[in-house]
Amino acid sequence: MIHRTGHGAGTIGRTAGRPGAAALSAVAVLALAVTTAGCKAQPADGSPAVSSSPPKASAPATDDAKPGATASPSPDPSPSSSSPAASPKPDPQGKTLMATGSQGKQVRELQARLRQIGHFNRTPTGYYGTATVAAVQSFQGKRGLDRTGRTDTLTWQKLLAMTRKPTAAELNPPATRPAARLDKRCLTGRVLCISKNSRSLSWVINGQVVSTMDVRFGSQYTPTREGTFSVYWKSRHHVSTIYHTAMPYAMFFSGGQAVHYSSDFAARGYSGASHGCVNVRDEGKIAALFDQVRTGDKVVIYW
Numbered sequence: 253m254i255h256r257t258g259h260g261a262g263t264i265g266r267t268a269g270r271p272g273a274a275a276l277s278a279v280a281v282l283a284l285a286v287t288t289a290g291c292k293a294q295p296a297d298g299s300p301a302v303s304s305s306p307p308k309a310s311a312p313a314t315d316d317a318k319p320g321a322t323a324s325p326s327p328d329p330s331p332s333s334s335s336p337a338a339s340p341k342p343d344p345q346g347k348t349l350m351a352t353g354s355q356g357k358q359v360r361e362l363q364a365r366l367r368q369i370g371h372f373n374r375t376p377t378g379y380y381g382t383a384t385v386a387a388v389q390s391f392q393g394k395r396g397l398d399r400t401g402r403t404d405t406l407t408w409q410k411l412l413a414m415t416r417k418p419t420a421a422e423l424n425p426p427a428t429r430p431a432a433r434l435d436k437r438c439l440t441g442r443v444l445c446i447s448k449n450s451r452s453l454s455w456v457i458n459g460q461v462v463s464t465m466d467v468r469f470g471s472q473y474t475p476t477r478e479g480t481f482s483v484y485w486k487s488r489h490h491v492s493t494i495y496h497t498a499m500p501y502a503m504f505f506s507g508g509q510a511v512h513y514s515s516d517f518a519a520r521g522y523s524g525a526s527h528g529c530v531n532v533r534d535e536g537k538i539a540a541l542f543d544q545v546r547t548g549d550k551v552v553i554y555w
Contacts, residue, residue, distance in 0.1 A: 291470075291492060291499060291510065291529030345397060346405025354380040355515070360536070362403055364418035365411050366391060374521075375425055375466070378535055381519020424536055434459075435554045437480055442549040444503070444511060446530055448478070449555050451522075453511070453532065455541055462544070465537045468517055470528040477528070481505040481551040488542065495527070500535070501542040505551040513538045 350359055359380050366372035371394075372387040385401035392399045395410050403411075432447035438456050445454040448469060455462045469476040483503045490502035490512065502512040514531035516524055521533075530553070532538040 291495070291497075291508070291512070291527040291531075343404065345400070345407060348402045348404050349408055350380055350403040352380055352382075352385060352401070355535075359384070360423055361418055362408075362411070363387070364422045365415040367422070368415045368418070375534065376423055377518040377533055379515050379518035381515075383519065383521070424534070434461075435552055437550075437552045437554075442546070444483070444505075444545065444549065444551045446511075446551065446553045447555070448476070448553065453530065455544065463537060463541065465541070466533045467511075468514075468522055468524070468531045468533075469526060471525040474525075474527045476526070476530060476553060477506050477509060478553045478555070481553070483545055483547055483549045483551060486542065486545070486547060499529070501532075501538045503542065503545055503551075511538070511551070 350362060355378050357378065360376045360378040362380075363372050363374070363376035363378075363384060366384075366387045367374075367376065369391075371391045372384070374383055388403055388407065389399040389401045391411065392401075392407055395407075397407055397410070432450035432452055432454075434445055434454065434456060435447075437443070438445035438454070439459045441458065443456045445456045446452075446467060447454075451467055451469075452464055453467045454464045483505055485504045487502045487504070488500065490499040490510075491497070492499055494508070498515070499510065499512040502510040504510040509528045509530070511530040511532065513535045514526065514529075514533070515535075517531040517533045518535065532541075
Protein backbone atom coordinates (compact mmCIF):
# COMPACT_ATOMS: atom_id res chain seq x y z
CA MET A 253 0.00 0.00 0.00
CA ILE A 254 1.41 3.43 -0.97
CA HIS A 255 0.75 6.40 1.34
CA ARG A 256 1.51 9.93 0.13
CA THR A 257 2.88 12.35 2.66
CA GLY A 258 3.97 15.95 2.36
CA HIS A 259 3.33 17.63 -0.96
CA GLY A 260 4.14 15.62 -4.05
CA ALA A 261 6.14 12.89 -2.24
CA GLY A 262 5.27 9.29 -1.39
CA THR A 263 6.26 6.93 1.41
CA ILE A 264 5.83 3.20 1.63
CA GLY A 265 4.00 1.25 4.32
CA ARG A 266 3.69 -2.52 4.75
CA THR A 267 0.33 -4.05 3.83
CA ALA A 268 -1.25 -5.69 6.87
CA GLY A 269 -1.80 -9.42 6.72
CA ARG A 270 0.97 -10.07 4.25
CA PRO A 271 3.35 -12.42 6.12
CA GLY A 272 6.91 -12.85 5.04
CA ALA A 273 7.18 -9.55 3.15
CA ALA A 274 10.76 -8.34 3.35
CA ALA A 275 11.35 -4.77 4.51
CA LEU A 276 12.18 -2.46 1.67
CA SER A 277 15.57 -0.80 1.80
CA ALA A 278 15.99 2.97 2.18
CA VAL A 279 17.12 3.10 -1.44
CA ALA A 280 13.89 1.48 -2.62
CA VAL A 281 11.87 3.92 -0.52
CA LEU A 282 13.60 6.88 -2.15
CA ALA A 283 13.19 5.37 -5.62
CA LEU A 284 9.45 4.89 -5.20
CA ALA A 285 9.09 8.32 -3.64
CA VAL A 286 10.73 9.79 -6.71
CA THR A 287 8.62 7.86 -9.19
CA THR A 288 5.42 8.93 -7.47
CA ALA A 289 6.46 12.55 -7.26
CA GLY A 290 4.78 15.29 -9.16
CA CYS A 291 3.35 18.79 -9.22
CA LYS A 292 0.37 20.26 -10.96
CA ALA A 293 -0.95 23.78 -11.44
CA GLN A 294 -3.67 24.84 -9.02
CA PRO A 295 -6.43 27.48 -9.21
CA ALA A 296 -5.55 31.04 -8.31
CA ASP A 297 -7.14 30.75 -4.85
CA GLY A 298 -4.67 27.98 -4.01
CA SER A 299 -7.37 25.54 -2.95
CA PRO A 300 -6.26 21.91 -3.09
CA ALA A 301 -7.21 20.00 -6.21
CA VAL A 302 -9.94 17.38 -5.86
CA SER A 303 -9.06 13.99 -7.24
CA SER A 304 -11.63 12.60 -9.58
CA SER A 305 -11.88 9.98 -12.26
CA PRO A 306 -11.76 11.20 -15.84
CA PRO A 307 -15.25 11.74 -17.27
CA LYS A 308 -16.57 9.05 -19.54
CA ALA A 309 -16.62 9.95 -23.20
CA SER A 310 -20.10 10.79 -24.33
CA ALA A 311 -21.60 9.04 -27.32
CA PRO A 312 -21.21 10.92 -30.59
CA ALA A 313 -24.13 13.06 -31.54
CA THR A 314 -26.37 11.55 -34.20
CA ASP A 315 -29.59 12.42 -35.98
CA ASP A 316 -31.26 9.28 -34.65
CA ALA A 317 -34.53 9.66 -32.76
CA LYS A 318 -34.32 9.25 -28.97
CA PRO A 319 -35.07 5.75 -27.65
CA GLY A 320 -38.78 5.20 -27.35
CA ALA A 321 -39.67 8.04 -29.68
CA THR A 322 -41.43 7.48 -32.97
CA ALA A 323 -39.73 9.24 -35.81
CA SER A 324 -41.98 10.72 -38.45
CA PRO A 325 -40.86 10.01 -41.99
CA SER A 326 -39.65 13.06 -43.84
CA PRO A 327 -41.40 13.78 -47.13
CA ASP A 328 -39.34 13.53 -50.26
CA PRO A 329 -38.22 16.98 -51.34
CA SER A 330 -39.87 18.23 -54.47
CA PRO A 331 -37.66 19.00 -57.44
CA SER A 332 -38.44 22.69 -57.10
CA SER A 333 -37.24 22.86 -53.48
CA SER A 334 -34.03 20.87 -53.87
CA SER A 335 -30.72 22.68 -54.21
CA PRO A 336 -27.10 21.50 -54.46
CA ALA A 337 -25.10 21.45 -51.19
CA ALA A 338 -23.17 24.65 -50.70
CA SER A 339 -19.40 24.15 -50.62
CA PRO A 340 -17.64 25.65 -47.56
CA LYS A 341 -16.22 29.11 -48.12
CA PRO A 342 -12.47 29.47 -47.64
CA ASP A 343 -11.33 31.59 -44.68
CA PRO A 344 -10.68 35.06 -46.11
CA GLN A 345 -7.77 35.48 -43.69
CA GLY A 346 -6.05 32.32 -44.85
CA LYS A 347 -4.63 29.25 -43.16
CA THR A 348 -4.15 29.15 -39.38
CA LEU A 349 -0.42 29.14 -38.64
CA MET A 350 -0.49 29.31 -34.82
CA ALA A 351 -3.23 29.03 -32.22
CA THR A 352 -3.87 28.14 -28.58
CA GLY A 353 -1.49 25.37 -27.49
CA SER A 354 1.13 26.06 -30.18
CA GLN A 355 4.68 26.41 -28.94
CA GLY A 356 8.15 26.91 -30.31
CA LYS A 357 10.42 29.48 -31.92
CA GLN A 358 7.75 30.92 -34.23
CA VAL A 359 5.45 31.61 -31.28
CA ARG A 360 8.30 33.36 -29.47
CA GLU A 361 8.92 35.49 -32.59
CA LEU A 362 5.20 36.30 -32.79
CA GLN A 363 5.22 37.49 -29.17
CA ALA A 364 8.39 39.54 -29.67
CA ARG A 365 6.97 41.25 -32.76
CA LEU A 366 3.67 41.99 -30.99
CA ARG A 367 5.67 43.43 -28.11
CA GLN A 368 7.51 45.79 -30.49
CA ILE A 369 4.24 47.53 -31.35
CA GLY A 370 2.66 47.45 -27.89
CA HIS A 371 0.27 44.52 -28.13
CA PHE A 372 2.15 42.08 -25.88
CA ASN A 373 3.51 43.35 -22.57
CA ARG A 374 5.13 40.17 -21.28
CA THR A 375 8.38 38.33 -21.77
CA PRO A 376 8.17 36.04 -24.83
CA THR A 377 7.73 32.47 -23.66
CA GLY A 378 7.25 30.47 -26.86
CA TYR A 379 3.86 29.22 -25.61
CA TYR A 380 0.57 30.32 -27.21
CA GLY A 381 -1.71 30.84 -24.20
CA THR A 382 -4.50 33.20 -23.20
CA ALA A 383 -2.20 36.25 -23.06
CA THR A 384 -1.05 35.63 -26.64
CA VAL A 385 -4.62 35.11 -27.83
CA ALA A 386 -5.61 38.48 -26.32
CA ALA A 387 -2.58 40.17 -27.91
CA VAL A 388 -3.39 38.77 -31.36
CA GLN A 389 -7.05 39.82 -30.99
CA SER A 390 -5.90 43.34 -30.10
CA PHE A 391 -3.66 43.48 -33.17
CA GLN A 392 -6.38 42.08 -35.44
CA GLY A 393 -8.92 44.60 -34.16
CA LYS A 394 -6.58 47.50 -34.92
CA ARG A 395 -5.99 46.19 -38.43
CA GLY A 396 -9.68 45.62 -39.24
CA LEU A 397 -9.36 41.82 -39.24
CA ASP A 398 -11.63 39.26 -37.63
CA ARG A 399 -10.65 39.05 -33.95
CA THR A 400 -10.19 35.28 -33.90
CA GLY A 401 -7.12 35.24 -31.66
CA ARG A 402 -5.53 32.76 -34.08
CA THR A 403 -2.51 33.77 -36.13
CA ASP A 404 -3.56 33.15 -39.72
CA THR A 405 -1.72 33.91 -42.94
CA LEU A 406 -3.09 37.43 -43.35
CA THR A 407 -2.52 38.37 -39.69
CA TRP A 408 1.07 37.12 -39.85
CA GLN A 409 1.80 38.95 -43.12
CA LYS A 410 0.49 42.24 -41.72
CA LEU A 411 2.53 41.79 -38.54
CA LEU A 412 5.70 41.06 -40.54
CA ALA A 413 5.14 44.21 -42.61
CA MET A 414 4.81 46.39 -39.50
CA THR A 415 7.72 44.99 -37.45
CA ARG A 416 11.37 44.04 -37.81
CA LYS A 417 13.09 40.76 -37.08
CA PRO A 418 13.49 40.47 -33.29
CA THR A 419 16.98 40.51 -31.84
CA ALA A 420 18.27 37.75 -29.59
CA ALA A 421 17.72 40.01 -26.58
CA GLU A 422 14.11 40.63 -27.63
CA LEU A 423 13.45 36.92 -28.05
CA ASN A 424 15.07 36.03 -24.72
CA PRO A 425 15.05 39.16 -22.55
CA PRO A 426 16.15 39.21 -18.92
CA ALA A 427 13.63 38.16 -16.29
CA THR A 428 10.76 40.60 -15.92
CA ARG A 429 11.27 40.68 -12.17
CA PRO A 430 14.58 41.92 -10.77
CA ALA A 431 16.62 39.27 -9.00
CA ALA A 432 16.73 39.47 -5.23
CA ARG A 433 19.89 40.23 -3.31
CA LEU A 434 21.68 36.90 -3.04
CA ASP A 435 21.36 35.02 0.22
CA LYS A 436 24.77 34.43 1.81
CA ARG A 437 24.28 30.69 1.28
CA CYS A 438 24.34 31.36 -2.48
CA LEU A 439 27.78 32.96 -2.55
CA THR A 440 29.89 29.83 -2.79
CA GLY A 441 29.74 26.90 -5.17
CA ARG A 442 27.08 26.09 -7.77
CA VAL A 443 23.68 27.20 -6.50
CA LEU A 444 20.08 27.49 -7.66
CA CYS A 445 19.33 30.59 -5.57
CA ILE A 446 15.54 31.00 -5.34
CA SER A 447 13.84 34.01 -3.73
CA LYS A 448 10.16 33.84 -2.80
CA ASN A 449 10.12 37.58 -2.19
CA SER A 450 11.19 38.58 -5.71
CA ARG A 451 9.80 35.40 -7.29
CA SER A 452 13.05 34.86 -9.14
CA LEU A 453 15.60 32.09 -9.61
CA SER A 454 19.26 32.98 -10.06
CA TRP A 455 21.77 30.43 -11.28
CA VAL A 456 24.93 31.35 -9.38
CA ILE A 457 28.46 29.97 -9.71
CA ASN A 458 30.97 31.10 -7.06
CA GLY A 459 28.99 34.24 -6.33
CA GLN A 460 28.51 35.26 -9.99
CA VAL A 461 24.97 35.30 -11.43
CA VAL A 462 24.93 33.37 -14.71
CA SER A 463 21.20 33.67 -15.49
CA THR A 464 17.94 34.76 -13.86
CA MET A 465 14.35 33.72 -14.54
CA ASP A 466 10.83 34.27 -13.21
CA VAL A 467 9.36 31.56 -10.97
CA ARG A 468 6.21 30.85 -8.99
CA PHE A 469 5.59 28.55 -6.04
CA GLY A 470 3.04 26.35 -4.29
CA SER A 471 -0.12 27.70 -2.68
CA GLN A 472 -0.73 28.10 1.05
CA TYR A 473 -2.08 24.54 1.12
CA THR A 474 0.92 23.03 -0.67
CA PRO A 475 3.82 25.41 0.04
CA THR A 476 7.24 25.14 -1.51
CA ARG A 477 9.71 24.15 1.20
CA GLU A 478 12.35 26.66 2.30
CA GLY A 479 15.91 25.86 3.24
CA THR A 480 19.07 24.41 1.74
CA PHE A 481 18.79 21.31 -0.44
CA SER A 482 20.63 19.68 -3.33
CA VAL A 483 19.57 18.40 -6.74
CA TYR A 484 19.29 14.63 -6.32
CA TRP A 485 17.68 13.68 -9.64
CA LYS A 486 17.13 15.23 -13.08
CA SER A 487 14.43 14.16 -15.54
CA ARG A 488 14.23 16.01 -18.86
CA HIS A 489 10.84 14.66 -20.01
CA HIS A 490 9.28 13.96 -16.61
CA VAL A 491 5.54 13.30 -16.23
CA SER A 492 3.96 13.33 -12.78
CA THR A 493 2.66 9.91 -11.78
CA ILE A 494 0.37 11.59 -9.23
CA TYR A 495 -1.25 14.24 -11.43
CA HIS A 496 -0.32 12.84 -14.87
CA THR A 497 0.90 16.24 -16.03
CA ALA A 498 4.12 17.13 -17.83
CA MET A 499 7.04 18.48 -15.77
CA PRO A 500 9.71 19.16 -18.42
CA TYR A 501 13.31 19.78 -17.30
CA ALA A 502 12.54 18.63 -13.75
CA MET A 503 15.33 18.97 -11.17
CA PHE A 504 14.20 17.34 -7.92
CA PHE A 505 15.54 18.78 -4.68
CA SER A 506 13.18 17.68 -1.85
CA GLY A 507 10.93 14.62 -2.07
CA GLY A 508 8.53 15.27 -4.95
CA GLN A 509 9.33 18.98 -5.19
CA ALA A 510 11.33 20.08 -8.20
CA VAL A 511 12.30 23.06 -10.31
CA HIS A 512 10.66 22.57 -13.72
CA TYR A 513 9.10 24.34 -16.71
CA SER A 514 5.36 25.05 -16.48
CA SER A 515 3.29 25.73 -19.60
CA ASP A 516 0.45 26.81 -17.28
CA PHE A 517 2.72 29.49 -15.76
CA ALA A 518 3.70 30.58 -19.27
CA ALA A 519 0.03 30.90 -20.25
CA ARG A 520 -1.59 32.27 -17.06
CA GLY A 521 1.24 33.84 -15.12
CA TYR A 522 0.79 34.32 -11.39
CA SER A 523 -2.96 33.64 -11.45
CA GLY A 524 -2.16 29.99 -10.65
CA ALA A 525 0.14 28.05 -8.34
CA SER A 526 1.94 24.70 -8.16
CA HIS A 527 1.57 21.81 -5.73
CA GLY A 528 4.89 22.74 -4.13
CA CYS A 529 7.26 22.78 -7.09
CA VAL A 530 9.18 25.80 -8.33
CA ASN A 531 7.61 26.63 -11.72
CA VAL A 532 9.72 28.39 -14.37
CA ARG A 533 7.91 30.47 -17.02
CA ASP A 534 10.57 30.61 -19.77
CA GLU A 535 11.16 27.24 -21.43
CA GLY A 536 14.26 28.37 -23.29
CA LYS A 537 15.95 29.52 -20.10
CA ILE A 538 15.21 26.43 -18.05
CA ALA A 539 16.28 24.21 -20.96
CA ALA A 540 19.68 25.92 -20.89
CA LEU A 541 19.76 25.74 -17.09
CA PHE A 542 18.93 22.03 -17.11
CA ASP A 543 21.97 21.33 -19.28
CA GLN A 544 24.27 23.21 -16.87
CA VAL A 545 23.03 21.97 -13.50
CA ARG A 546 24.60 18.79 -12.12
CA THR A 547 23.29 16.28 -9.63
CA GLY A 548 24.51 17.45 -6.22
CA ASP A 549 24.36 21.19 -6.99
CA LYS A 550 22.94 23.25 -4.13
CA VAL A 551 19.39 24.64 -4.01
CA VAL A 552 18.63 27.52 -1.62
CA ILE A 553 15.01 28.70 -1.19
CA TYR A 554 14.45 31.74 1.00
CA TRP A 555 12.41 34.90 1.50
